Amino acid sequence: MSDSTDPFATVHRAVGTRQLPSGAAARTVTLRREYPAPVGEVWAACTDAERLSRWFLPVTGDLRPGGSYRLEGNAGGRILECEPPRLLRVSWIFGEPADEAEVSEVAVRLTPGGEDRTALELEHLATVDAERWTTYGPGAVGVGWDLGLLGLGRHLRGETITDPEAWGVSPEARDLMTRSSRAWGEAHRASGATADEADTAMRNTTAFYVPGS
Numbered sequence: 314m315s316d317s318t319d320p321f322a323t324v325h326r327a328v329g330t331r332q333l334p335s336g337a338a339a340r341t342v343t344l345r346r347e348y349p350a351p352v353g354e355v356w357a358a359c360t361d362a363e364r365l366s367r368w369f370l371p372v373t374g375d376l377r378p379g380g381s382y383r384l385e386g387n388a389g390g391r392i393l394e395c396e397p398p399r400l401l402r403v404s405w406i407f408g409e410p411a412d413e414a415e416v417s418e419v420a421v422r423l424t425p426g427g428e429d430r431t432a433l434e435l436e437h438l439a440t441v442d443a444e445r446w447t448t449y450g451p452g453a454v455g456v457g458w459d460l461g462l463l464g465l466g467r468h469l470r471g472e473t474i475t476d477p478e479a480w481g482v483s484p485e486a487r488d489l490m491t492r493s494s495r496a497w498g499e500a501h502r503a504s505g506a507t508a509d510e511a512d513t514a515m516r517n518t519t520a521f522y523v524p525g526s
Contacts, residue, residue, distance in 0.1 A: 320463050320489065323347060326496060328451045328504035331438060339416060342451045343436045344458055350469045352425040355433060356398035358468055359421055368468035369461055390417075399423055405437065416440045435462065449521070450506070450514030452497035456522050459493040460486075487523045494519040 325345040333339050348355055358364050362372050374382035376392065382403065383389035390404030402420040417439040424432040437454050445453070467474070474480045498515030502508060519526055 320466070321459070321492060321496060324459065324462070324496075326451075326455065326500040328497075328500050333416060333440075335416075337416070337440050339438050340441045340446065340451070341436055341438045342455050342458070343434065344455070344462060345432065345434045346462060347426065347430055347432050348466060348469055349430055351429045352398050352423050352431045354469065355423055355431040355465075358465060359423075360395075360397075360401060364468070367473060368464040393418065394420075405439075433462070433465075446514075447510070448514065449518050450497065450501045450511065451504075452494045452501075452515060452518030453521075455497040455500070456490055456493045456518060459496075460489065463489070487526065490522040491519055491526060494522060 323346055325343075327341075327343040327345075329341040329343070331339045331341055358368070360376075362376060365372050369384070370387055371385040372382055373385075374380060374389070376382055378392050378395045381389065381391050388405050388407050390406045392401075392403050394400055394402040400420065400422055402418060405417045405419045418437075420436045420438075422434045422436075424434075426432055435458055437458065439454075464474070480486055494515055497518065498511045501511040501514060506514075
């Protein structure tokens with residue numbers, strides 16, 4: 314799933330916190346990158362069910378504002394905002410939330426640029442159990458989103474991975490996941506984590522995504 318140039322060279326990663334209206338504190342993981350495609354094309358790739366199945370996951374549901382969705386074998390939730398071709402915001406739930414106060418949302422924001430280029434920002438906001446955050450840090454979701462955005466880049470270039478399961482254990486995939494985990498370790502430190510905190514979370518994340526590394 315490698316881009317024509319270094320797939321991580323132009324990705325900006327940020328880790329932060331946000332106070333929710335309920336008073337709870339949420340963690341934020343943000344990725345920003347640019348694609349050489351017009352905003353309408355990127356929007357369609359991110360919102361059309363058939364196209365999503367080609368680079369991300371099969372999706373079903375009532376795909377309109379207020380409706381619900383389910384990504385096969387992954388998360389589901391409700392479509393909270395949809396403002397073509399600029400903003401898509403959804404709740405993001407693995408299984409059933411353990412606590413009604415738990416919050417997990419994903420927002421995708423697109424900004425058109427010059428010469429048919431589009432900047433994409435993806436933000437994943439969630440209330441995270443302290444023990445889980447200490448163990449894995451931002452890489453728990455960050456690595457998956459890195460791979461997803463790489464898949465979008467391939468799709469926009471007309472490329473397809475014919476056997477995603479086999480690719481997922483390939484040397485290329487293992488290298489990309491290892492590098493992504495390290496990059497999220499750096500973003501974790503930049504957000505204020507100590508070197509020990511960031512390194513521990515990075516090692517645990519790498520071991521999860523790349524067993525035996």
